[in-house]
Amino acid sequence: MDTAADPGDSCALLASLVERLDVGIFAVDRSGTVALWNSFMAIHSGKSSTDMLGQNLFAMFPELPRPWLEKKLESVFVLGNNAFTLWDLRPYLFRFANNRPITGGLAEMRQNVTFLPLRLSGGEVSLVCGTLFDYTDTAIAQDKLHDAIAALHREKDAQAQLIAKLETAQNQLLQSEKMASIGQLAAGVAHEINNPVGFVNSNLQTLKKYCQQMLQLITVYQGAETHIADVELRREISALTQAMDVDFVQEDLPELIKESEDGLVRIKKIVADLKDFSHVDQTDWQYADLNAGLDATLNVVWNEVKYKATVAKNYGVLPPVECLAAQLNQVFMNLIINAVQALDESKGMGTITLSTGHQDDWVWVEVQDNGLGMSEETRKRLFEPFFTTKPVGKGTGLGMSVSYNIVQKHHGRIEVDSVPGEGTRFRVWVPVKQALTVD
Amino acid sequence: MTIEFISEEQREALQEVANIGMGQAGASIAKVLGEFVELSVPQISAVGAAGIPAALAALAGDGIASAVRQAFIGELRGEAIVIFAEHSADDLAALLAYGDALDGPASRELLLDISNVLVGACLGGIAELLRTTIGFSAPSLLADQVASSQLLRADGISARCALLVEVRFGIEKRVFRCHLVMLMPDDAVAALRRALDRFVEEL
Numbered sequence: 001m002d003t004a005a006d007p008g009d010s011c012a013l014l015a016s017l018v019e020r021l022d023v024g025i026f027a028v029d030r031s032g033t034v035a036l037w038n039s040f041m042a043i044h045s046g047k048s049s050t051d052m053l054g055q056n057l058f059a060m061f062p063e064l065p066r067p068w069l070e071k072k073l074e075s076v077f078v079l080g081n082n083a084f085t086l087w088d089l090r091p092y093l094f095r096f097a098n099n100r101p102i103t104g105g106l107a108e109m110r111q112n113v114t115f116l117p118l119r120l121s122g123g124e125v126s127l128v129c130g131t132l133f134d135y136t137d138t139a140i141a142q143d144k145l146h147d148a149i150a151a152l153h154r155e156k157d158a159q160a161q162l163i164a165k166l167e168t169a170q171n172q173l174l175q176s177e178k179m180a181s182i183g184q185l186a187a188g189v190a191h192e193i194n195n196p197v198g199f200v201n202s203n204l205q206t207l208k209k210y211c212q213q214m215l216q217l218i219t220v221y222q223g224a225e226t227h228i229a230d231v232e233l234r235r236e237i238s239a240l241t242q243a244m245d246v247d248f249v250q251e252d253l254p255e256l257i258k259e260s261e262d263g264l265v266r267i268k269k270i271v272a273d274l275k276d277f278s279h280v281d282q283t284d285w286q287y288a289d290l291n292a293g294l295d296a297t298l299n300v301v302w303n304e305v306k307y308k309a310t311v312a313k314n315y316g317v318l319p320p321v322e323c324l325a326a327q328l329n330q331v332f333m334n335l336i337i338n339a340v341q342a343l344d345e346s347k348g349m350g351t352i353t354l355s356t357g358h359q360d361d362w363v364w365v366e367v368q369d370n371g372l373g374m375s376e377e378t379r380k381r382l383f384e385p386f387f388t389t390k391p392v393g394k395g396t397g398l399g400m401s402v403s404y405n406i407v408q409k410h411h412g413r414i415e416v417d418s419v420p421g422e423g424t425r426f427r428v429w430v431p432v433k434q435a436l437t438v439d
Numbered sequence: 440m441t442i443e444f445i446s447e448e449q450r451e452a453l454q455e456v457a458n459i460g461m462g463q464a465g466a467s468i469a470k471v472l473g474e475f476v477e478l479s480v481p482q483i484s485a486v487g488a489a490g491i492p493a494a495l496a497a498l499a500g501d502g503i504a505s506a507v508r509q510a511f512i513g514e515l516r517g518e519a520i521v522i523f524a525e526h527s528a529d530d531l532a533a534l535l536a537y538g539d540a541l542d543g544p545a546s547r548e549l550l551l552d553i554s555n556v557l558v559g560a561c562l563g564g565i566a567e568l569l570r571t572t573i574g575f576s577a578p579s580l581l582a583d584q585v586a587s588s589q590l591l592r593a594d595g596i597s598a599r600c601a602l603l604v605e606v607r608f609g610i611e612k613r614v615f616r617c618h619l620v621m622l623m624p625d626d627a628v629a630a631l632r633r634a635l636d637r638f639v640e641e642l
Contacts, residue, residue: 067536072552075471081559084577089548114577 024094024111024132027118030077032056032070035127044096044109063095076115076128083115087135088142098136110139172402183326186300190274193267201264208257215250273299285434287320290328290365291356297332298354301340305352308340309369314355318363322434327406334399335367335426341390342371342424358432362412366427373420382416411435444485444602444628449635456638457481457604460564467560472534472610479607487600491622492591494603498522498618499587506581506590507554511562513573514630517601517623519562520581521554522590528553530615551578557619561606565621569634570641598624602631 018025019038027036037052047060058066076083085093087110096109112133117125228234241247273296298311305311336352343350355366374382381387383404407414412430445453461478468476486494495506503525510518528550532541535552555578566573582590604621623631 068538071471071536075556075559078470079467079556079559079563081555081563082575082577083555083559084551086548086551086577086579089544089551112577 024113025129026052026057026132027127027129028057028073029127030073032058032073034060036129041094041132045094061094064093069093072115073128076117077125080117080119080125082117085111085113087112087139091139093130093132099134100136105140106136106143110135168401172405176402186274190271193271197264197267197271201268204257204260204264208254208261211253211257215253218246218250270299272296285322285324287322288325288328290318290321290323290363291315293325293329294332294354294356294365297329298336301333301336304337305340308343308345309350309352312351312353314353316355316357318356318358319432321363321430321432323410323430324406328410328428328430331403331406331428332365332367334403335428338399338426339367339369339371339424342369342373344372361432362429363432364427364429366425368423368425370423373422373424374416374418375420379416379418383414444625445632445635448639449632450483452635452639453483453604453631454481456565456568456635457483457606460568461561461606463564463567464557464560467564468556471556471560472531474534474610474613477609477611482605484603484605485600486603488596488598489593491596491601491603492588492593495520495522495590495620496588498605498620499524499590502587503584504587504590505550505583505585507550507578508581509554509558509578510576511558511566511573511621512576513566514571514634515562515566515569515573515623516627516630517621519554519558520591520620520622521550521557522587522618522620523550523553524616525584527615528617530613531610547580547583550580553617554578557608557617561619562621569638571634598622598626600625602628 018036021038022040024040024044025036025038026034026041028034034052034055034057037047037049039049041052042048045061052060058064058070072083072085075081092108092111093113094109094111096111098106098109100106112135114131114133116129116131118127118129120126225234225237228237294315298305336354339352340350343352351370353366353368355368357364357366378387378389383400387400404414407428407430410430411434412428415427415429416424417427418424458481461481465476465478484494499506499522505523505525505528507521507523508518509521526546529541529546531553532538532546532549535549537545537549541549555575558578559575562573562575601622601624606619607616608619609616
């Protein structure tokens, strides 16, 4: 303390400091009478120290939370310890305008106030001094920070959802691409088979005619056998006839040809169904007969069905339906294969009932099985991508979700009816005509 | 883990100081709150850093609790932590002239106010007996309505170990109950020992 001048000077210095500090400073006695009011308080409250000194604080600021503040001041008087108010819990004590009339932000100045006990004479606390700090900038910054964090969280959630959707979409795309390439392959194979089947068929027709003629000729020859005078020759013919079992050959030859014909018809049918099912040539909306589509699909998956279930058909008369036939066939295939896999093998052959019908502007196709049925849990998650009840490696969990999307694309719906232990019935509804909507 | 922070004599002195201090604090708090406050006999122990959260959780018991921390500064240096069982502090709203409708910020402010009164009274009393001055920081919320095991995280503790003085508060016929824990880091205990020795000499 080099500048230990006379005490009057240092008092004036302190008084000036208190007056000028950029912190609100005020003091009250136990009755609430104001004993100190610095310029910060004067400027922000619009009440000068002349107005305030000697007045009751609560009389001059009726908006103060009086009982609470009195209690707080009392605790400082009694305990002789600091007390506090913090802006984040109590935004302000005095309603002061903030210092941002132009740039805006918060309407009132945010304040932290510390109440200090002042012992002027002896031990008792005679005054409580309030020091008021402006925390508006901090509050605005913190609000912005909170908003930014909240926005980040929202964005993060949205992104997570998007990623999940993307994953689902990609997998469905993969699945439908897989189906499309299987369809293409099937159509290609069908086309390649068609050619040889065509000439085999045509040759077989000729062969059949030749055989008939040859058999006719042989019959005539046999009738003429008795007229052969040469005994040696007759014996030779008879031996040959017996060795070749010509009687049987005569009987069997037409049957062999008939069976081959049947085989060819079946090949042609399968080839036609494969083409029908894949419809690679039909990627546009077309009018199609869903009964035919259902039959074609059944033929394609027949190998999966025939040893496990008998199929009952209960088709109604359907108008041509505007659809993507190949895709609807894919739905039918999923339903039929699911129906087969839902069967309870311990009960022997199951029954799968295929029904179709027509109601107003809608047609429906139904696949019903008498298998195990579904639990409530399975029913709820049925159309969820990757949900499967099949053992690992058996199902992708995508069949039903792809089917759902295909039916959605047709503006249709899938109804499910399932009783555990009794079986499941899926009914696909699609409108006969697609409304003129642009997807 | 036991740490020999203070001699047996110092420990007895601290117990004595704490007992007298709490008695005085009880009277002051009653003046502020207008109701008689029951204080337990202070319990003194030493814990390692890792043991502090568990010690707090043990005090809070099972269930939900809130905690407020407040620093004390001066020759004696450390932090006081006040632990409130669930909503038991709301019971004191009227005593501190809070309105009837206690919203989130108000009930948190109430916790801070109660802590400030309890910490100021108790630690101020001890400091006075030890003829030293301590100041207090503003209280701040450490945990708001969390499981008692989550009041404090062990990895956030900077002290190696701490001296712990614990007092229980209650008010007759009210659900309000809380614990005040005065924690002094190991490197601040030397000052406490000196103050205690001074206190013993002056007896």
